[in-house]
Amino acid sequence: MRATIIHAPGDIRVEEVPDPEIRHPTDAIIRTEATCVCGTDLWSYRGIHPVAAPQPIGHEYIGVVEEVGSEVATLRPGQFVIGSFVASDNECEHCRGGYHSACRRRELVTGCQAELVRIPLADGTLVALPEQPGRELYPGLLAVSDVMGTGWYAAVAAEVRPGAVVAVVGDGAVGLCGVIAAKELGAQRIIVMSRNPERQRLALGFGATDLVAERGAAGIAAVRELTAGSGAGSVLECVGTGESLQQALGIVRPGGNIGFVGLPAGVDISGRQLFHSHAGVRGGMAPVRRFLPDLIDRVLGGIIDPGLVFDLVTPLDNVAEAYRAMDARQATKVYLQP
Amino acid sequence: MRATIIHAPGDIRVEEVPDPEIRHPTDAIIRTEATCVCGTDLWSYRGIHPVAAPQPIGHEYIGVVEEVGSEVATLRPGQFVIGSFVASDNECEHCRGGYHSACRRRELVTGCQAELVRIPLADGTLVALPEQPGRELYPGLLAVSDVMGTGWYAAVAAEVRPGAVVAVVGDGAVGLCGVIAAKELGAQRIIVMSRNPERQRLALGFGATDLVAERGAAGIAAVRELTAGSGAGSVLECVGTGESLQQALGIVRPGGNIGFVGLPAGVDISGRQLFHSHAGVRGGMAPVRRFLPDLIDRVLGGIIDPGLVFDLVTPLDNVAEAYRAMDARQATKVYLQP
Numbered sequence: 001m002r003a004t005i006i007h008a009p010g011d012i013r014v015e016e017v018p019d020p021e022i023r024h025p026t027d028a029i030i031r032t033e034a035t036c037v038c039g040t041d042l043w044s045y046r047g048i049h050p051v052a053a054p055q056p057i058g059h060e061y062i063g064v065v066e067e068v069g070s071e072v073a074t075l076r077p078g079q080f081v082i083g084s085f086v087a088s089d090n091e092c093e094h095c096r097g098g099y100h101s102a103c104r105r106r107e108l109v110t111g112c113q114a115e116l117v118r119i120p121l122a123d124g125t126l127v128a129l130p131e132q133p134g135r136e137l138y139p140g141l142l143a144v145s146d147v148m149g150t151g152w153y154a155a156v157a158a159e160v161r162p163g164a165v166v167a168v169v170g171d172g173a174v175g176l177c178g179v180i181a182a183k184e185l186g187a188q189r190i191i192v193m194s195r196n197p198e199r200q201r202l203a204l205g206f207g208a209t210d211l212v213a214e215r216g217a218a219g220i221a222a223v224r225e226l227t228a229g230s231g232a233g234s235v236l237e238c239v240g241t242g243e244s245l246q247q248a249l250g251i252v253r254p255g256g257n258i259g260f261v262g263l264p265a266g267v268d269i270s271g272r273q274l275f276h277s278h279a280g281v282r283g284g285m286a287p288v289r290r291f292l293p294d295l296i297d298r299v300l301g302g303i304i305d306p307g308l309v310f311d312l313v314t315p316l317d318n319v320a321e322a323y324r325a326m327d328a329r330q331a332t333k334v335y336l337q338p
Numbered sequence: 339m340r341a342t343i344i345h346a347p348g349d350i351r352v353e354e355v356p357d358p359e360i361r362h363p364t365d366a367i368i369r370t371e372a373t374c375v376c377g378t379d380l381w382s383y384r385g386i387h388p389v390a391a392p393q394p395i396g397h398e399y400i401g402v403v404e405e406v407g408s409e410v411a412t413l414r415p416g417q418f419v420i421g422s423f424v425a426s427d428n429e430c431e432h433c434r435g436g437y438h439s440a441c442r443r444r445e446l447v448t449g450c451q452a453e454l455v456r457i458p459l460a461d462g463t464l465v466a467l468p469e470q471p472g473r474e475l476y477p478g479l480l481a482v483s484d485v486m487g488t489g490w491y492a493a494v495a496a497e498v499r500p501g502a503v504v505a506v507v508g509d510g511a512v513g514l515c516g517v518i519a520a521k522e523l524g525a526q527r528i529i530v531m532s533r534n535p536e537r538q539r540l541a542l543g544f545g546a547t548d549l550v551a552e553r554g555a556a557g558i559a560a561v562r563e564l565t566a567g568s569g570a571g572s573v574l575e576c577v578g579t580g581e582s583l584q585q586a587l588g589i590v591r592p593g594g595n596i597g598f599v600g601l602p603a604g605v606d607i608s609g610r611q612l613f614h615s616h617a618g619v620r621g622g623m624a625p626v627r628r629f630l631p632d633l634i635d636r637v638l639g640g641i642i643d644p645g646l647v648f649d650l651v652t653p654l655d656n657v658a659e660a661y662r663a664m665d666a667r668q669a670t671k672v673y674l675q676p
Binding site: 098099196240245260263264265267268270271272276278279280282284293 | 436
């Protein structure tokens, strides 16, 4: 099959490799219908994560079951499925508590920018659709497998409730999906921090009510002015830098909540500042599996269309160009057709 | 009147000073029936907080209204009252949201280790009892004004719910009151980290089900073993050091919650660690005013008795001895009779 292999930072290629095989009786092999490039894939591309040897890459996928292991009970070849980037058994106490990304048996799914992928713990990980969806729904369904699920978790972690005043820090694909989530969860006001005209346009289409182009102290002052000095009750922090966390802490209301979904690597939070903010803070790798059935329903029902975050569509063979465009910020998120 | 004045670290005296006066029309003057020494008072006593000039000290009190300012509408002389250490108007949006300690007009109450105290924003700050309580209830009511309210907030911030598995880090007066709160909020299991036999005994009396004497990695391992590897759903962090926060992060379940009520001065929290914990964290100076009516009812009804945290009772004139005993950890909390 053809698969994307990263050889070194900046060196990414589609190559002919052996097809994946069932390794454990709980595995499934799926044939991808669509995949895409994630902001976190750029960590390897940019050399932030070391690339010790050539390796498969990609963790977002929708596809059709090709083969199942002997212990897979709920899936059969031919079914159209969606899964998260974290394989989970959907049975342990952490999964039952809604934290599938902390599953006791979790495994990270990888190698998805390819024609075929092996999915561990298939019964727990994959959600089958009742029937083959129309191709026009593919972008929305693909978004659900990661960025939409992550944006939803940010909103849930920030405890967005009906009538809430919400602020979203970050206008990437996850932040934009966070806007969709806040709107669906009943936010009355959604303030999006963005200075990019195209992303501002998308945010407004998704339900943003206010845009703030300023950053730093000026951005904090602007949000405070918009909220009569109080700050936002729910802040979705969708970047993961020290600056974005400071932004979030600066605009949250006392007693409000911050959901943070970008890994803040190397970032420390001052205990004193967190104490005085009175804010609740919850982050983590999103337990996307928790939200899949609901989000799939919303996409199939035409209620949300997170597929709009894809602003470049290209064949898998052009994967190098896809990475280059995202690295150069010429594309927000690239959809790949295997 | 007689009042406690701290002159320098370690130098604390009861002196004759002028009576306090109404400064603002929203003030009240109360005659203290009881006051006490708080762990945070020791910060000045130990020189952690600088003492630039001799100053009054103490922020816990129960007493009888002596005089009210011209704009005080709901209180009259002779009423028995309890208030928090943060004066608040009980009207602004932060108070209405339950975060009185972030009141837009907040002022810290001080000088309470004295015969008379001026309380700002009296209508918002003070809760009057329907009648004069019996003296046997004074310790419990006094505890409500700070440590019990703070322990309660720790449990609320940690989202203790019926059936919860709770861990309490810190066996001081606040931690012990946190045990009471967890029990009242329906916790099924309450694990208390303590190595002090007297405090262990109190904790068990308040509803603790398990005691863990180990600290650090051994303490984390012990709590994990008690919870079948999962960790506690709610952790009350009642110390405020880097070690205690690490303890809390090490024993919380993915998706669980940490309430932290000790000011972690100079302590940084790793963004990466917080991210991977999937824990919700909320701290801050407790909005005690939110809980006063409910906690007063529980004390008057004999449902809780947080007054048991006082293990030394002494006249106000012996305040220097009270500080010395707490500084030397010979007393958990000292009750002062003006």
